[in-house]
Amino acid sequence: LKLVEDAFVPPFATHYIGAGGVVIRDDNHLLVVSERYRRGGGRHLKLPGGTLHPGEHIVHAVRREIREETGIETQFRSLVCFRHWHGYRFGKSDIYFVCRLDPVTFELTCQEDEIEECLWIPVDEYLSTDDVHQFNRRIVIAALDQKGIAPEELTGYGTPETHEIFMPSGGD
Numbered sequence: 001l002k003l004v005e006d007a008f009v010p011p012f013a014t015h016y017i018g019a020g021g022v023v024i025r026d027d028n029h030l031l032v033v034s035e036r037y038r039r040g041g042g043r044h045l046k047l048p049g050g051t052l053h054p055g056e057h058i059v060h061a062v063r064r065e066i067r068e069e070t071g072i073e074t075q076f077r078s079l080v081c082f083r084h085w086h087g088y089r090f091g092k093s094d095i096y097f098v099c100r101l102d103p104v105t106f107e108l109t110c111q112e113d114e115i116e117e118c119l120w121i122p123v124d125e126y127l128s129t130d131d132v133h134q135f136n137r138r139i140v141i142a143a144l145d146q147k148g149i150a151p152e153e154l155t156g157y158g159t160p161e162t163h164e165i166f167m168p169s170g171g172d
Contacts (some may be wrong), residue, residue: 002103005153009015013092013093014088014093015050015092015093015094015095015122016051016088016092016094016095017051017058017094017095017097017099018049018050018051018052018061018063018094018095018096018099019049019050019052019058019062019065019095019096019097019098019099020046020047020048020049020050020062020065020098020099020139021048021049021062021063021065021074021099021100021101022047022080022097022098022099022100022101022139022140022143023048023066023072023074023101023102023103024100024123024143024144025040025103025120026104028118028122028123028124029121029122029123030119030120030122030123030126030140031048031066031070031072031103031118031119032045032046032047032048032118032119032121032126033045033047033048033069033070033110033115033117033119033122034046034081034115034116034117034120034131035047035115035116036112036113036114036115036116036117037114037128039165042131043117043131044131044132044133045121045126045129045131045132045136046120046132046133046136047136047140048065048069049062049065049066049069049072049096049098050064050065050068050069057164058079058097058099058164059076059099059164061153062074062076062099062101063076063101065170066101068111069110069111069114069115069125070108070109070110070115071105071107071108071109071110071116071118072099072103072105072106072107073103073104073105073110073162074103074104075100075101075102075103075104076099076101076151077099077100077101077102077148077150078099078100078147078148078149078150078166078169079097079098079099079100079149080098080099080100080139080143080146080164081097081098081139081142081148081150082095082096082097082098082150083095083096083098083135084096087139087170088148090130092123092134097138098143100131100143100148101150106120108120116155123140123144127140127141147168147169149166149167149169150166150168150169151164151165151166152165152166152167153165
């Protein structure tokens with residue numbers, strides 16, 4: 001409802017924002033899940049993740065989603081890539097950020113209402129199985145090959161509570 005005639009008011013929310021995580025142990029095992037309810041049946045291994053809550057930062061959301069789906073606590077490392085997909089649920093666009101994280105805990109506890117299976121799988125096996133979509137394979141390869149971009153605080157540009165800024169690491 002416009003309070004001032006001819007004022008610009010967006011008609012409705014246009015995008016979903018989500019985050020998923022590439023979590024790899026020191027022994028080169030990758031954390032993956034298979035959702036309980038999925039199209040097409042059959043097993044499909046994917047990276048844990050989900051939708052951001054209103055006002056939630058990407059870093060917090062991906063750590064929360066991984067913990068909720070698998071019971072694994074993580075430490076954020078970097079942003080690996082993102083995907084922008086038009087015509088997603090309810091005709092909205094979807095922006096999905098994929099992050100690299102390090103595991104802090106290792107014992108799995110699946111979220112039974114959403115997740116059918118969660119497991120640590122050797123990276124080579126994940127990359128070669130038919131149970132994985134090409135996009136997810138490419139994400140894992142990128143996470144292994146690149147440092148990604150990491151959170152950085154910039155003086156004079158808000159606070160960590162209000163802003164998330166990601167920049168390339170200084171090549172350390």
